[in-house]
Amino acid sequence: MKDDRRSPFPDAGADRTAAEHLPHTPQTRSPAYRLAFDDEDFLLRDELRPVRLQLELLKPSLLMDEHGVKSTIVLFGGARIPPPDRKEVAGTKTLRELSRFYDVARDFARIMTEKSLGTGENVIVTGGGPGVMEAGNRGAADAGGESIGLNIVLPHEQAPNAYITPELCFNFHYFGIRKMHFLLRANAVCIFPGGFGTMDEMFEALTLIQTGRMRRVPFLLFGRDFWERIIDWQALAEAGTISPEDLELFRYAETAEEAVRLIDEWEIAPPRQAIPGRVPPEG
Numbered sequence: 001m002k003d004d005r006r007s008p009f010p011d012a013g014a015d016r017t018a019a020e021h022l023p024h025t026p027q028t029r030s031p032a033y034r035l036a037f038d039d040e041d042f043l044l045r046d047e048l049r050p051v052r053l054q055l056e057l058l059k060p061s062l063l064m065d066e067h068g069v070k071s072t073i074v075l076f077g078g079a080r081i082p083p084p085d086r087k088e089v090a091g092t093k094t095l096r097e098l099s100r101f102y103d104v105a106r107d108f109a110r111i112m113t114e115k116s117l118g119t120g121e122n123v124i125v126t127g128g129g130p131g132v133m134e135a136g137n138r139g140a141a142d143a144g145g146e147s148i149g150l151n152i153v154l155p156h157e158q159a160p161n162a163y164i165t166p167e168l169c170f171n172f173h174y175f176g177i178r179k180m181h182f183l184l185r186a187n188a189v190c191i192f193p194g195g196f197g198t199m200d201e202m203f204e205a206l207t208l209i210q211t212g213r214m215r216r217v218p219f220l221l222f223g224r225d226f227w228e229r230i231i232d233w234q235a236l237a238e239a240g241t242i243s244p245e246d247l248e249l250f251r252y253a254e255t256a257e258e259a260v261r262l263i264d265e266w267e268i269a270p271p272r273q274a275i276p277g278r279v280p281p282e283g
Helices: 012-020 046-066 084-089 093-098 100-115 132-142 175-184 196-210 224-230 233-239 244-248 256-265
Strands: 072-076 123-126 147-152 169-172 186-191 219-222 251-253
Touching: 046 169, 046 175, 072 100, 072 132, 072 175, 072 196, 084 093, 084 100, 093 100, 100 123, 100 132, 100 219, 100 256, 123 132, 132 147, 147 175, 169 175, 175 186, 175 196, 186 196, 196 219, 219 256, 233 244, 251 256
Parallel strands: 072 123, 072 186, 123 147, 147 169, 186 219, 219 251
Antiparallel strands: none
16 A cells, blocks of 8 residues: 655655756766666675565565455466367377366366455465466456466566456566465465476475464365376375375365365364474464
């Protein structure tokens, strides 16, 4: 929300404009004379990394606050999963079979958006790209609602999909800050089939919940066959590298309707105790 309090001092924009109209002298042309906040070369220095990290944390947070976003439903999933009507262009038989999850993600996002339309609650947030991410933003648009896209600069071109609310479409340099924004307002985490990025996000969120660093929220894995073929969860428990009760942190879903029901019926559990020897959860 915009701060309407008046200050007796000129604002930064006014000073930047004034500086542009100074006489051109060797002194005013020197990079040293530029206002620090208006000096791109200065802001891009390695020593300014802590400032850039703070800016990436602050900018999306402020804009989401101003837009009235109170809580989110997180959708993670593969960028390579095509819509069913384009599945023939997919590179593998498995991707063609997984294309059904595009429609599942779209339907799920539509239903969740319809249930909370206009409240600022349970706003769909995705990574902003194609595949499952596009399906999530598209479903929210189908319901006439808004949705968030958290893009990141990659070596290959990645443009945000066309269904993200423009005022809630963000671009990141730092993966870590982007991950924070995914989970800071999360009321549920929904994982669709995907690759390295999807699994990275899934395991990080599960670890935060497992260790008590994040409150337990509905955590859904779409497509039991896919996930049980990719990850032998039971073997992890039997090996003792996770506890048997850790397998209760998530549930499987196959359809949009089933996922909505699981979220609605999810038992609100008390915060998990932190693992001995680790820092306790923050209050």
